[in-house]
Amino acid sequence: MSVDLAARLAAWKTLVDARLDAWLAPKESFPQPLFDAMRYSLFAGGKRIRPAFAFAAAEAAGGAEDEALPFAAVIEMIHTYSLIHDDLPAMDDDDLRRGKPTNHVLYGEGIAILAGDALLTDAFGWLAGPDVAAHHPPARVLRILGEIARAAGSCGMVAGQALDLTSEGKDVDLPTLEFLHTHKTGALIRASTVVGGLAAGATEVDLGILSSYAERVGLAFQIADDVLDVEGETAELGKPVGSDESLSKATYPAVIGMGESKRRAAELMESAVACLAPFGARGEVLAALARFVVERRH
Ligand code: GRG
DSSP states (O other), X not given: OOOOHHHHHHHHHHHHHHHHHXXXXXXXXXXXXXXXXXXXXXXXXXXXXXXXXXXXHHHHTTOOHHHHHHHHHHHHHHXXXXXXXXXXXXXXXXXXXXXXXXXXXXXXXXXXXXXXXHHHHHHHHHXXXXXXXXXXXXXXXXXXXXXXXXXXXXXXXXXXXXXXXHHTTSOOOHHHHHHHHIIIIXXXXXXXXXXXXXXXXXXXXXXXXXXXXXXXXXXXHHHHHHHHHHHSOHHHHTSOTTHHXXXXXXXXXXXXXXXXXXXXXXXXXXXXXXXXXXXXXXXXXXXXXXXXXXXXXX
């Protein structure tokens, strides 16, 4: 049976957007620029791919969407914070994301930093809140909280971002580049997937499968992103093509060449799909997501 991934992604996006809209204070709330800025980036048109990994993993583990929903929403808040901060003048200094002005361009640097801080901190507030406690036992919530914190913090995304910044303009070898990509992008994708499984009460064996799958997909996602930065279209990407090269960023095409980068991304995708064999038909959506990640145009 083939998966209509576009329909699934659209349905999950609707679910996550509704939950985020219910959680976040209205944009007119006091102090108004903060809430306006938080909502602006949260609803600026992201693909909601991390929530999709959480929902698809819950499905593979035999769970239901509503079990994964609050965790999917929380992860998207953390992802949005990372994008706001990544675009700041002190980091990549980007004016455009998802085809729209970046947060600091509209609200100023100070409010953009605070909007990111608030999204990150509030995410953990929601994890500790009644929406989660009503549906999950405390031990599970604590484990999920730990997974997300480790993926986002100094052993995960922040470590990758720090290495990204300090590698600019330098010759970087392949192991360093792999560390950078698996931490900056891969860690949160892995956490989304494992957390989806945890939300569904997956066995340790199934969690191991989800983790192996997601490690491969997370790296493939970032290699595909590097390739798109060279070969993509600005209109489809919603940001200027070639920004990695202009910032002398460490990327796969720069280190191993374009052909080898594409081959590596495809190989990782195949290997990720192979990990899913024990799930049988329940793993079909995860397999479709892995293919989407490598074949996407934006
Ligand atoms: C600031 C701590 C901190 C971390 C930033 C995620 C990140 C780390 C930087 C983003 C830089 C970037 C463009 C990386 C490429 C991969 C990536 C994360 C792309 C954006 O994710 P998508 O494609 O974005 O899921 P949408 O817009 O769909 O949400």
